[in-house]
Amino acid sequence: xxxxxxxxxxxxxxxxxxxxxxxxxxxxxxxxxxxxxxxxxxxxxxxxxxxxxxxxxxxxxxxxxxxxxxxxxxxxxxxxxxxxxxxxxxxxxxxxxxxxxxxxxxxxxxxxxxxxxxxxxxxxxxxxxxxxxxxxxxxxxxxxxxxxxxxxxxxxxxxxxxxxxxxxxxxxxxxxxxxxxxxxxxxxxxxx
Numbered sequence: 001x002x003x004x005x006x007x008x009x010x011x012x013x014x015x016x017x018x019x020x021x022x023x024x025x026x027x028x029x030x031x032x033x034x035x036x037x038x039x040x041x042x043x044x045x046x047x048x049x050x051x052x053x054x055x056x057x058x059x060x061x062x063x064x065x066x067x068x069x070x071x072x073x074x075x076x077x078x079x080x081x082x083x084x085x086x087x088x089x090x091x092x093x094x095x096x097x098x099x100x101x102x103x104x105x106x107x108x109x110x111x112x113x114x115x116x117x118x119x120x121x122x123x124x125x126x127x128x129x130x131x132x133x134x135x136x137x138x139x140x141x142x143x144x145x146x147x148x149x150x151x152x153x154x155x156x157x158x159x160x161x162x163x164x165x166x167x168x169x170x171x172x173x174x175x176x177x178x179x180x181x182x183x184x185x186x187x188x189x190x191x192x
Contacts (some may be wrong), residue, residue, distance in 0.1 A: 008117055027192045038117060042109060044178045049106045054165050056103055059096035062161045063089055069154045085154055087180050088145040092161045095138045098131050099168045106175065121182040130170045 066089035073082050105124060112120045139162060146158045 005075055009077050012074050028130060029105055033113070041077065041111065045106065045109065048171050049103060051111075052097070052099060052103045052168065052175075055168055055171070056096060056100045059092065059099060059161065059164050062157050062164065063093045063096055065157045066092055066154060066161075069151055069157070073151065080148070084145045085147045085151065088142050088154070088158055088161075090151065091138045091142045092158075095135050095142075095161070095168070098134055098138075102128060102172070118184050121143070121179045122184040125176055125179055125183050127184060128176050130173045132169050135165050135169060147177050 066085060070082060070089055072087040073085055105127060108123075118131070142158060142162060142165075146155065146162075149158070165171060
């Protein structure tokens with residue numbers, strides 16, 4: 001009788017241990033990406049994030065150059081030209097802020113807790129898509145204002161800004177592709 005109870009207790013302990021192990025395996029596989037995969041993706045993302053940072057610094061310099069041209073033009077130039085210069089500069093600044101925000105959010109990826117990484121990468125993917133969409137419209141507005149600006153130096157600055165926007169969108173696409181293995185596929189990302 002005592003042998004039967006001992007066998008039952010051992011069986012119960014083994015069953016409980018197996019259930020605990022299977023629950024922890026199921027939880028870890030659905031709540032966060034594999035650490036090896038995460039490390040590979042982060043290694044792939046790091047140079048892209050660094051390139052994005054350099055682009056944001058260049059965009060800020062272009063914005064400063066456009067503001068300088070506009071300030072010089074304010075002292076004795078045409079009011080319409082000044083208006084176009086200022087508006088183009090504001091859109092360049094807007095794209096700078098957008099890319100700076102993306103860089104800020106991506107530069108902390110190594111500090112995200114393991115259990116929050118799936119959500120983090122899913123939201124970053126959504127944020128990158130939104131930034132790409134916004135910058136398409138910003139690029140169009142900058143191009144519209146560019147056609148009205150006659151100042152040669154401002155034209156060069158605007159061309160540089162447009163190239164930076166295109167580079168940023170290329171980086172955003174590469175980042176989206178790089179983080180795809182870590183993104184939640186439970187539903188449409190646009191529903192987040």
